[in-house]
Amino acid sequence: MTDHKIRLETMIQKMRAAGCRITPQRIAILSVLSISKGHPSVEDIYEQVKAEYPTTSLATVYKNISMLKDLGEVQELSFGTESSRYDGNKPDPHPHLICTRCKKIIDPDLESLESVSAELVRETGFSITSHRLDFFGICPACQKKTLTDKGG
Amino acid sequence: MTDHKIRLETMIQKMRAAGCRITPQRIAILSVLSISKGHPSVEDIYEQVKAEYPTTSLATVYKNISMLKDLGEVQELSFGTESSRYDGNKPDPHPHLICTRCKKIIDPDLESLESVSAELVRETGFSITSHRLDFFGICPACQKKTLTDKGG
């Protein structure tokens, strides 16, 4: 069984446990999210689901995303007035590294984050429940492209 | 001269240098931002400016904020669909610690952040240009309140 199949099953079970019904449209939405390599927007998900179920409504996608957020099964990434992007593959908060040129979003592993949280608690007395860490920059591919442009 | 007076003068000079005119409403907006301890929303700024200039329009506040963002003199903190908050006091990116109960936003000092950026660059090859670091939790005051509620 592939990773995303496992993830899809997990999400379905969570929804069942919450008393939700499993509709074909819902499975399609969960399926897109369970892959979710590209951190899709609602519009992205809508387009992909419509390919399979042409009558699907945008509202249905929003409603499902909202339930999944409440269940803690997707993480929302909002960027100002732009539409939010969603991660249903790794639903717990984790840092993102965003290339401002090609808009790619990747998930780096950062061991040093632990010490930041520890320092925060020590300094402020807050009890930290969640976080949102976005680093913006230029990915290696786009850096290379810039050099080539300048060179040639 | 107080810190916020200095900051206000800096912002005024930046705007002059960019060819902007200095109107009374603009000074009022800059002044609110230059204090900016509480990371105010556009609505907050609007209310404060209206106290001094009752005919001020919300659009004027938005337009000024937009110019200041372009000049790099305010930092915008957007939270999903909620209205953005602004920091004109420390316009460069820095971490925020947000109490999800009372909505207070504070600016912690975090030395350990350096090592996170360093690790990112080492692991991914990105050139990091900016970041957005928000930690969510419950502040000491709200934690205490919870305990009191439970206790009494």
Next chain:
DNA sequence: TCTATAATTGATAATTATTATCAGTTAGTA
């Protein structure tokens, strides 16, 4: 100081992402 003019203001309309509403449909259960 006075004038010209282009930037700014203020009122409001437009836009855009998201949420609410609601009648008709359907998954799940007995």
Next chain:
DNA sequence: TACTAACTGATAATAATTATCAATTATAGA
């Protein structure tokens, strides 16, 4: 198979932000 509450889909409503535009005003130059 029938019941019922949850779900879907279409659309209206909401809310933050942006655009528009006539009237005002800061600033430079005479």
